[in-house]
Amino acid sequence: DVKVTQSSRYLVKRTGEKVFLECVQDMDHENMFWYRQDPGLGLRLIYFSYDVKMKEKGDIPEGYSVSREKKERFSLILESASTNQTSMYLCATVQMAGTGEMEPQHFGDGTRLSIL
């Protein structure tokens, strides 16, 4: 069974801190994603990665960076946390194109991050 593991369910940090959110998957999927989810706004894509060391900006990358040094791990970094980054953060993975099938994304349980 597919497993996407996010390192923390709940996290509280202070303004200005550097924050790392970790995501690990065990399915050997090439594609990994970071979303944030806010009430009334739905899921918004921050960054995604097609492969190791590859990254692409999503719709709201400002204030974030990512790292993908190994295929199974995709890290989201808040360089200097601000209160408007308080949110639920979700990691997702999907199998690479080429199968001809419509693969759904697999999500982690989320990290609820509070910036004080």
Added chain:
Amino acid sequence: GQNIDQPTEMTATEGAIVQINCTYQTSGFNGLFWYQQHAGEAPTFLSYNVLDGLEEKGRFSSFLSRSKGYSYLLLKELQMKDSASYLCAVRNRGGSYIPTFGRGTSLIVHP
């Protein structure tokens, strides 16, 4: 650009049928997903449609009309555990697997 619309909230009675609509305007189309998300949990995949018509999976069915930019998720024989958010997501970027999500519909099932 992309625009995906879903009702914000719906209520229904246990045992009834409910239809959750999703309309989209996107530049190109490459499939539509429905996910279920219980409070505090990860979204889980329910169904996808890439061709027009109805896809049935037990109590859940999903319909797509590409010409109208319209889909619905039909839930039959509602159970209390069906209370959740339902997310519509559209793939419109050719060659990638990146869907754009609607804001979700919160369904409340009451006895």
